Amino acid sequence: MHRHSVDSLIFGCRNERLEVCLIQHADGPAEGQWGIPGDFLYDNESLEDAAVRTLRTRTGIDDIYLDQLHTFSALDRYPGERVITTAYYSLVRPQDYEAVAGAHELDAQWFSVKELPELMYDHGSIIQYGIQHLRHKIRHAPIGFNLLPDKFTLLELQKLYEAILDIELNKPNFRRKMLRMDLLVDCQEKQTGGAHRAAQLYRFDHATYQKLQDQGFVFEL
Amino acid sequence: MHRHSVDSLIFGCRNERLEVCLIQHADGPAEGQWGIPGDFLYDNESLEDAAVRTLRTRTGIDDIYLDQLHTFSALDRYPGERVITTAYYSLVRPQDYEAVAGAHELDAQWFSVKELPELMYDHGSIIQYGIQHLRHKIRHAPIGFNLLPDKFTLLELQKLYEAILDIELNKPNFRRKMLRMDLLVDCQEKQTGGAHRAAQLYRFDHATYQKLQDQGFVFEL
């Protein structure tokens, strides 16, 4: 027999870096090691329920983007007993950034995906799997907006893509492509602060995306 | 507590139709109903091992394309007890077509995805989820070749895409796009039979794909 757990890969983007939230176990078989937050599945909840629950318990955050990633089942992935885990990944907006790392007694901290500590069990593989998945997904579905404030500038959006894909993009071409998709709504509001020309603020238009999608439109970065 | 099963969605393409292989349960809680083949997970195997095992046991086929799809865990998805299932999907070449539906005592049969019988448990949802996944995947990775003989004509390849995506494609444009990717090798051999000009046979070049992929090439239909 075995037990089943849920682990949630929590992504955020800050300072033009893609980051993941890790927790350090204070005791147990992986004492002192870092890993992605998770818990064992309860008898009366689905895997998705469990993922939502652990996110809420550990971070106080509700209502963020969440999707199933993969189920990992190697016989030796967990020490001592057999544990199969289903990994989810979630996307956190900047305004929720601090809540994620601060709301729990466990030591939680954001790490750049380029500078990860040593990880427990197979969590290193899970994170790498998740990064690859995110890189693919962000180019084929408009989920990147879940990592930005509701209102954002085109440059912020571009920097988000650059951070996740780890590439540089041409500014005018990125603007042109993004705006032509008609998924962004002009907020009629300018960015404040900054010693330069104020940029237009936009927000992602879910309703229009839904409509275009029904007409066969496919998002493609 | 719960048990964990593995279910395999087996796709094939014949007569320009996308098909799935279903089995009819002779007894048990779903007697007489159709479903995708599966089995409970053994203690000493990974989920992928179990998927390979059930495929081999039920069809005698080894070495076919296999990939994890999704893990389904709704509390009421299985009658009487809680069973979480991880669904895999596999792609079968025409030469293995008969072996799949004939090698087992259970009643196995191919069905067009457009004319499915009533299905047990949540297998209807699993199949729909799998079709959507396949449609997306086939456009972004060269996996369609796993549904064709080793040697095939460009029209056969086109008809495969048309069957899976359920759309019509322009012939010259499809040829041009496919050939320009440099993933096909001319077999220096012509199709036989047919009251018309014989078509050139091609095969998919795994090695070249690997090389191109390392250089950052992304397959895109």
Added chain:
DNA sequence: ATAGTTATATTCACATTGAATATAACTATA
């Protein structure tokens, strides 16, 4: 030999892309 069928090549208008350049607008500070 001819009709029927599919293979294969070519054309062209059009849209998209990559890359570069130009101008506008804002702030800090000299």
Added chain:
DNA sequence: TATAGTTATATTCAATGTGAATATAACTAT
């Protein structure tokens, strides 16, 4: 108040890719 520094935004153009149509080649059955 002028200017330097910075980012926003617009425009250009060549190159490339796409959708759609047409033309020619090659094969078989009759």
